[in-house]
Amino acid sequence: MKNWLAVLGIAFLAWSLAIPAAADEQKQPLSRETLYKADVRIDPQKRQVAGSVEIRFWPKDAERAYVHLYPLAFTEEHKSVLWDELLGKDVEPGTYDNTRIAVEGKQAAAKRIGDVIEVPLAQTEGMPAGETEPVRLQLDFSMTLPRNDGRMSYDDHAMWLGNWLPILAVRDQQGWHLDPYEPIGDPFFSETANYEVNVTLPDSYQLASTATDHAAIVDSTVHGQKTYRLQAGNVRDFALVVMDATYHVLETKAGNTVVRTWYREKDSLDQAKGNHLAAVQSLRYFGSQFGTYPYTEYDVVRTGGSINGMEYPSIVFLDGRHFQPGGGSYGVVTTVHETAHQWFYSLVGNNQVDDAWLDEGFAEYATLAFLAESYPDLAESRVLLRQKRGMDTQEYVQEHLRPWQALHAFPDNQSYSDLVYSRTSAMLWALREAWGEERLHDALRQYVSTNRYGIASGSAWKALLADTAGEDAGAFLDYWINLDVTKKEEAAAWLERQRFWRSRSGQRTEEMAEK
Structure with a gap:
């Protein structure tokens, strides 16, 4: 009994150290939070x-x-332009089987x-009521990874596992959200939970994950294998990359967070650096502008495929492509955008199927703000591009498209990019001006603080915007986010009043200083 208690005490200590603990803003895990406990074995040679x-x-x-099993989407072929753009041409389906489902x-x-x-x-007989005890x-599952260019696949050096674990569907005031995997945008919606994940690998491989990997317990008692005991708290998902010995890592501490960038030995070291x-710089900047980053590790991992960048x-x-010689600013911009998602998606969740503008548009604005601070020449051209693409919307008006709509309503990736990324970030840049x-940034910091670890909505942003502005912001948002061109003049007048009150406020400040 004493030995058991000692083991339990050590396990509890390891869990408490592994769960992110930084800053006064960190919310401690609630006793009623969902817990995922997984035990998996990965065979990189068989891709299983x-x-x-x-x-x-x-x-x-x-x-x-309801439980999302996203790997099921890749057990069959998909034939359309959008699926080809997501998965590429050289595609092989995977397999996925549930050998046991029990309550x-x-x-x-x-x-x-x-x-x-x-x-x-x-x-189910004997099932707890759910009011006082969890269910x-x-x-039990087994899967063979599909071969594609997307979020979950493999190549000769790595297996990248995005949206691979079973995850509960969200139920809110609107009911259950059972949206299928879409070939456009990020078709996910999840709530925060705690994870305990044991991963067993051949000992010649290494991994990076949502957990604090550098502090994980690693069990190597079985010859030729090692088991990582991974833990993460208050996270929306659990992603993982398994890497062979060709991978190397750069490591720097930013505040309380260890930032690690993983690259391959044949990649450009300059690009990786x-x-x-x-x-590192953008994580520090976003923390200073939008609220402290609570997690103690952040991994940027080179994968195969052509997903560009994907946040977890x-x-x-x-x-x-971001690690090739002569890549220039391509890798920097994508890295910064995905880092911004650590605030707008990870800390502040949203329905990415119906409200994609809330994470993608806000993350893109944050990217522009950081670039203006640290890469001004790069920022200037990118701001102009986003403004041009976000304002050139006549065709989208005629097609009744807008930023605030479900993913399935976008006919192609160009309209999705122009409306969700460009128009939303252009709106926020107009507010900045x-x-x-x-x-x-004070308003965005309040938005993050209020919705930290929760789910934000467009109406929540609308209310905060009105409160900060001191007047109703409905016409302004209708023009920008609902693409209601009949509100263009009202939106311009609203913005001009905001600019006027800013100048008056600045003038009064100067007068007070003179006195």
């Missing part, structure tokens, strides 16, 4: 992942729960709906 996950949660629906240890008759499964709860949902510097909590993927950087 197998294991189990137990999800402990308090049901918001006494009858059923409180009893087999459950789950029903598949696309890449979601419905798990009945009401018929335990267990899934440039990306790493951008990650505490880790981002950058495809190999009217208010000044300090006032806008």
